[in-house]
Amino acid sequence: MVLGDLGSKLVDALGKLQSSMLLDDGIINQVIKDICLALIQADVNIQQVNELRQSIKRSLDANAIAAGHNKRVLVRQAVVEALSKMFDPGHPPFQPKRGRTNIIMFVGLQGSGKTTTVAKYANFYKKKGFKCAVVCADTFRAGAFSQLQQNAAKVRVPFYGEQENKDPVAIALAGVRMFTEEGFDLIIVDTSGRHMQDTELFEEMKQVADAIHPNDIVFVMDSSIGQAAHDQALAFRQKVNITSVVVTKLDGHAKGGGALVAATQSPIVFLGVGEGFDQMELFNTHSFISRLLGMxxxxxxxxxxxxxxxxxxxxxxxxxxxxxxxxxxxxxxxxxxxxxxxxxxxxxxxxxxxxxxxxxxxxxxxxxxxxxxxxxxxxxxxxxxxxxxxxxxxxxxxxxxxxxxxxxxxxxxxxxxxxxxxxxxxxxxxxxxxxxxxxxxxxxxxxxxxxxxxxxxxxxxxxxxxxxxxxxxxxxxxxxxxxxxxxxxxxxxxxxxxxxxxxxxxxxxxx
Missing domain, CATH: 1.10.260.30 (Signal recognition particle, SRP54 subunit, M-domain)
Structure with missing residues (x-):
């Protein structure tokens, strides 16, 4: 199930609405309490959980649960709307368009699954009819060049990299220029994984962005880091204009809630749900919440x-x-x-x-x-x-x-x-x-x-x-x-x- 235990606990909490013979304020408050506890256990920030609690309360007060209204339906709707608001940034993500050059720059933490996600991203849009290519500008991690080269070959998209060159700005610029001249729709640039304490790597990331002028900067976030995702996401946003997010390793991880909520300051575009190149799905807030609640x-x-x-x-x-x-x-x-x-x-x-x-x-x-x-x-x-x-x-x-x-x-x-x-x-x-x-x-x-x-x-x-x-x-x-x-x-x-x-x-x- 999506996010494993979180989905099960939310389903169990809402199940009390159906199983209770008399739906009084005590049962409703218990349901809200169980939902908030499940989110906290999934590493969602406590302040954001409190905001969700208040949002549900306000919605129920506004409806006033008047005579003739179905209490169970109103409570369920209030929960769905509050969760949707929590996971939705309120504005759409970047959408690449065929027939023009779209430059996509990938950034993220070391070990977040960024290089594999680059290949998944290329594979997804290739199936949509885009002419895709990938550029390896990760000169920091040993093996990054060969990994992306092999992944590109597996999904059958062209690859550019310079194994001996240690200047990521020069490599990124050369790759983007070459594939632009060759008429590629989607040019995906992989950069070095970095941590918020890596001052030099953060400056390098900004230099790459300033050189290639990407249409979209995608932040790859590992769901397993839980609440730490908030500080990491903030550090990246302070250096470059992150416009999209991919959340990885969501297949059953208990702490994914924290990463998802931190990510929603920028639109989530994809969820990684497995290791295969086709195991990445488009993120839709309503569909995600529906699945999370067992619907x-x-x-x-x-x-x-x-x-x-x-x-x-x-x-x-x-x-x-x-x-x-x-x-x-x-x-x-x-x-x-x-x-x-x-x-x-x-x-x-x-x-x-x-x-x-x-x-x-x-x-x-x-x-x-x-x-x-x-x-x-x-x-x-x-x-x-x-x-x-x-x-x-x-x-x-x-x-x-x-x-x-x-x-x-x-x-x-x-x-x-x-x-x-x-x-x-x-x-x-x-x-x-x-x-x-x-x-x-x-x-x-x-x-x-x-x-x-x-x-x-x-x-x-x-x-x-x-x-x-x-x-x-x-x-x-x-x-x-x-x-x-x-x-x-x-x-x-x-x-x-x-x-x-x-x-x-x-x-x-x-x-």
């Missing part, structure tokens, strides 16, 4: 499935999911997609509600080996489905006890694994029913005919109040959804995925 990220999940051409490979899957015909064969297609997606942990974070919780539990509690454990258990599911008859694979109902025993024997798996497979199928089927109940037709588009007042009220109860106000209340929201539905139909086969993505962006997976 999933349907928008991110749909984007990932689009990237893998799931709709083209299995065109009937979305229709079956939303029509209540989701079979074990469909489940197999979904799980195969997860196994091909790179990081299972990343995919599981995107799954909404009970589905996400089920798969996280399946991965076990060891964050370092979560991908491996999850992969082994998914392989176990595949082995069980290999033992199924065609009738069983096409079934939409839970299997009988007799069939559970037969499948356990035939696949060599424990009967508990077979039961877990049945539970996974049941959760996906229930998720499909929820999507249909929210006004989504069999193609996956939002169906205006299903947008009745009852459905609209259900949707509105799941949205942050600020977003709802910006939309113009129920009338504005209904018009927007109809426009999305119309756009979806105009896009043909991609309309269904667009509709689901829109819902995911607004509701964070349905909460």
């Amino acid at each position: 999933g990220d349907v928008q991110g999940l749909v984007a990932k499935m689009e990237e893998m051409d799931l709709e083209k490979k299995h065109p009937e899957l979305i229709q079956n999911l939303t029509e209540g015909r989701f079979t074990y064969k469909d489940l197999r297609s979904v799980l195969e997609t997860f196994m091909q997606a790179g990081s299972l942990t990343q995919m599981m974070d995107m799954m909404p509600g009970p589905v996400g919780k089920f798969f996280h539990d399946m991965q076990g509690g060891d964050a370092a080996n979560a991908d491996r454990e999850g992969f082994l258990r998914l392989k176990g599911f595949m082995t069980i489905m290999d033992s199924m008859t065609e009738e069983e694979l096409n079934s939409v109902k839970p299997l009988t006890a007799t069939r559970v025993s037969r499948l356990a024997r035939g696949s060599g798996q424990h009967s508990r694994m077979v039961q877990a497979l049945i539970e996974a199928h049941k959760l996906f089927s229930r998720f499909g029913s929820q999507l249909k109940g929210l006004g989504i037709n069999p193609a996956g588009d939002i169906n205006p005919r299903n947008l009745n007042p009852q459905t609209m009220r259900k949707m509105m109860s799941m949205m942050p109040q600020q977003a709802l106000k910006q939309m113009g209340g129920m009338g504005g929201m209904q018009n927007m959804l109809k426009q999305m539905a119309s756009m979806g139909r105009g896009m043909g086969g991609m309309g269904g995925m667009g509709g689901l993505g829109g819902l995911g962006g607004m509701f964070g997976g349905g909460g």
Whole structure:
């Protein structure tokens, strides 16, 4: 899960809203206290936690929890809005544009994963159609030249460096000039890792920036340093104009909260979620908070499935999911997609509600080996489905006890694994029913005919109040959804995925 323990503790705190028969001030105050304690334990600065507490209180006082208002929804919305404000700097990050020269300079602490992140960054934008190149201006760390050269070769982007030259300013300037003349869209300059006490290296960083005039200076921040991130980030900002941040090593680290909050004085653009060159994801505040609170990220999940051409490979899957015909064969297609997606942990974070919780539990509690454990258990599911008859694979109902025993024997798996497979199928089927109940037709588009007042009220109860106000209340929201539905139909086969993505962006997976 995103930030490991922090996400679990926040989910447990909000769970008290649902489990309490009588939601009085005592329960609400306890929920707020638990949330603040979880943030402090994740190394978020105490002053910022106190500001979050006051923000939640002010929001609840403003709503006054009047008669007829759903207290649980209001408290949940206040928490989501306060967390979103904490993690959002309020202005967008730099966006490189194709067809012109974009010079990106990377800076960061020693050991923050900066050189690997440079290659990930180049790989990401190369897939977006940018003509990318990297320049090694790190002359301080032994091995930096060969590491970046090898990484550049692996992601297949041109590399420039001068192994014998110890002048980073000259190297950076020469590399930028060469790649600019050759018409590259994105020129990424890696610089030496440095610490706030390294006065000479800090001055050198400023000299490089003054020489190449970067469009964007990206600060790579290691999430494991916790509250120390605040002082380090401040020291870098005092020397150069940091305009973007990448937070690394977030895959399960308990102290990542401190780094994230320190980073938000500059926009976070990416999160490092693993060691592979494709294990870096765009940061979106709403999606991140949704995943942190166990609500999933349907928008991110749909984007990932689009990237893998799931709709083209299995065109009937979305229709079956939303029509209540989701079979074990469909489940197999979904799980195969997860196994091909790179990081299972990343995919599981995107799954909404009970589905996400089920798969996280399946991965076990060891964050370092979560991908491996999850992969082994998914392989176990595949082995069980290999033992199924065609009738069983096409079934939409839970299997009988007799069939559970037969499948356990035939696949060599424990009967508990077979039961877990049945539970996974049941959760996906229930998720499909929820999507249909929210006004989504069999193609996956939002169906205006299903947008009745009852459905609209259900949707509105799941949205942050600020977003709802910006939309113009129920009338504005209904018009927007109809426009999305119309756009979806105009896009043909991609309309269904667009509709689901829109819902995911607004509701964070349905909460």
